[in-house]
Amino acid sequence: REREILVMIAEGLSNKQIANKLFLSVKTIETHRTHLMEKLGAHEVTALVRYAIKSGMISI
Numbered sequence: 001r002e003r004e005i006l007v008m009i010a011e012g013l014s015n016k017q018i019a020n021k022l023f024l025s026v027k028t029i030e031t032h033r034t035h036l037m038e039k040l041g042a043h044e045v046t047a048l049v050r051y052a053i054k055s056g057m058i059s060i
Contacts, residue, residue: 005032010052
């Protein structure tokens, strides 16, 4: 689920937009985002996007 959310974050979707698409609460999306940032040692969303690009999850 976190991978799916990471791709949507990288696409520029807001927490609310992601929550609506996945039929989850905004709080759940915030929790997933926090866990992703902790796991990857990221302090900014741009670091998450860089990871998604480098790992081939998204392309530019």
